[in-house]
Amino acid sequence: MGRGCLFSALPVAVLQGSVTALATLLHPIMTQTALANLSLVGSALIFCVGVNLIWPRTFKPANMLPAVVIAVALAFA
Known part of the structure; x- marks a missing residue:
């Protein structure tokens, strides 16, 4: 170091x-539904990163980051 x-x-x-x-x-502010939605979308994004490690240029997870905000917002709608 x-x-x-x-x-x-x-x-x-x-x-x-x-x-x-x-x-x-x-x-x-966060409810159980919002946390569940956030966890689901986050898991899907992590899955996409793993798929990209196996097959390059399959998904673009950075383009899917707004889904995190949308998933939480939909829990309050």
């Missing part, structure tokens, strides 16, 4: 801290 690890510790701490703070703020 070295200087690179020391310099990367600050951005990692800021990123993880902000994700934790956002999760704490969203905790009262």
Whole structure:
């Protein structure tokens, strides 16, 4: 390890801290249905990444990221 690890510790701490703070703020809002939808879409995206490891250029998971927001929004509709 070295200087690179020391310099990367600050951005990692800021990123993880902000994700934790956002999760704490969203905790009262999220329902079981929204979490189930989020989990389903996230699992499908992870599956697409795995398929891309086997067969290149099959799916573009980055283009499917808005589905995460849509799935949670549909739980509240």
